[in-house]
Amino acid sequence: MQIIACYSNKGGVGKTATAVNLAYAFAASGRRTLLCDLDPQGASGFYFRVKPSGKLTEARFFGDTDRVAKSIRGSDYDNLDILPANMAFRDFDIFLSRMKDGRSQLKKVLKSVKSDYDVALLDCPPNISMLSENVFRAADAVVVPLIPTTLSQRTFEQLQTFFRENNLQEKKIHAFFSMVQGVKNLHHDVIAEMTQAWPERFMQSQIPFASEIERMGLTRAPVLATSWQGPASQAYQALSDELDRRMNE
């Protein structure tokens, strides 16, 4: 099973939209896909109309792998299941800090459903925390959406520093530009600068700023399912294909 984390240490960058659409694209390609909604602020489950899991507290999430499997819900789409968020995930940090070997716990949980899925996509909360570190260690790829602004440059550097300091493999990072607005010069400049600075870390695919992505809140479905011919859908499909290639290199 491949584990792909969708992560950003800054909110509002289109992280959940990316997780939702990547999960859909992987499932549509025939791979059995599990989307784990680890971000209590996020809305992966909301987009798939799956209710939050009341039963799954953090203690149970790590202590009772069988209960995790039972909390998984089938989406309306073939090959795609959701592990809905639990509001108690916000206390993960406190919980994990009390645990001695917290870092390997997430992997243990995912291992329990390993044979059921080809791909697990993790929609992660937006801060560098114990949970994030846990995720980075467990993941085969960390997909990082960035809005091309000067602030993003700083947060991306912070992320790389965190990887280095914690002895994590930087090559797991697959960044891309999100909410790109072609009319803004600033966006052009930042994209050029950052791509030049870290050519291996950035994917070529970009996700445009598109109203259809915003409308996902109304349609409660991935754009790839509702308007697959639109520019946003095409961009997500291209992103999924490119990520696939990079992971198999």
Place this chain on the structure above:
Amino acid sequence: MRPIVEKADPGSSDSSAKVRGRGLTQETFYLRATRLARLSRGGDRHLTLVLEWEEGGHPFTIRDNFNQSLRASQRLLLEAGGRAHLLSASGRVLSQPATPEARFVSAFAEGPVKAALADLPPLRALLTVTSGAARCGRLALVDGGGKTRVSANLRELCPIDGDSIVLVTVGELRGYGGALRDLLSRLHACDAMPLAAGNLYRVMHPASMSYTARPSVEVRREDTAFDAANALIGAHLPIVRANEPGIVADIDTEFLHDYRIALRKIRSVLSLFKGVYAPEQTVALKARFAALMAPTGPLRDDDVYLLERRSFYAMVPDTMHGGLDRMFERVGQRRLAAWAGLADRLRGKGYIREIEALMDLFSRRKTLLPGPNADRMSQDLASELIRKRYRRIRRIAAGLTAGMPDDEVHALRVECKKLRYLIEFFGPMFQQDVLHDILKSLKKLQDSLGSFNDCVVQQAGLLAFLDDLGDEPRRLEIAQSIGALVTVLHQRQIVEHEKIVQAFAHFSGDGMRQAFRRLFHDGKDI
């Protein structure tokens, strides 16, 4: 409700089954199309039934062989929209590009459906069970938040003549077991049947007949021998008739094969159940059934040659294949003529009059005349006949040596075949586990005898073929190939003879003798 999205082909066409690998329920049902609307009634009131059909239809064909092997194995082969779909009772759906012109599975394009059909009898052609127009759809039970709790793929089949049905392949969604149970109970209330129920063809076509080459005839211990013989012959005559159209249409070789076996069994009853019918009627019936059988021989012989074609090529070096090509070309022509002759005969008034008269005779039974053994109890007669046959086989087997002439081995084969028929006719009256052991040992022996006989018959046939070549321009080439074949067949014959000796040693040994004694002679010596 989301629109029906055409799923990307994931390469493996078995993705649905893969998803279900973790124990989620997936099952196919069928119900009359007129009952589909009833699904929205009853059930959990918090769940709304949503039904959607794709626009436009496409032709469909359901295929199965004459034996209905697919129906019997709880599967459905459906060709629709240019693809062949194989549905199984477990809800698994395999699919691959269809090969509508392929009559046999071996001619299918490579793919998961072809691989899954490898268990079908290879010599049986796939026939059209029914065809018509199909359309696809989907149903779902949706909760108040618009979330699908359970869904099913639908395929409505409207045959050209017959009743429309809807195939419903239900797929459980992880975490929503309650909704699955709700849908299953709604289906049950609409009289939906699981694919495993096996009467889909009949629901679409009430006149659809199932066929078996081995009719089960329940002969009870207390039945008279006369009743038992009538029942056995009466059960095999419809088999004879059922195969006539397939022979005339030349669909596959098994129609003639089954036709001949049914006739042979009838003739066995007449010759083995001595004294059951009046002597003069027995003689007359034997002659009438022999007359039905005789014209089928040449076609069957040629069928066997052609079926063995591949193994003949494998027996001789490539350099001799040219002669075989020519030989099989001639056999093919000869077969065509033999088939045309037999087909004409089966269509002819004389044949139809005769077979109908025989059917009438054994269904009304008024003019059947009981013989001196007619009133004997079946079990008594069966035990006696089986004992007698077994004794005779053991006597011949005692003299079985390497130098035994071919015609004596042939006589043994005939005796074994008669014994086998007797045991099959009366089998249900006797203790099954012991009977099973006897049949297993007998079958092994018969296999060796059959292989030996094939070698002998084929050598004789090949040499006769050689004599018959006349002024064939490539006579020499054919003769060389035949010479090589005969040599190989003769060596095989020697090997098979050795196997027969071993199989007989087991069959006439103490263990088998005791089994026969227990079963057919109240434990007394045979």
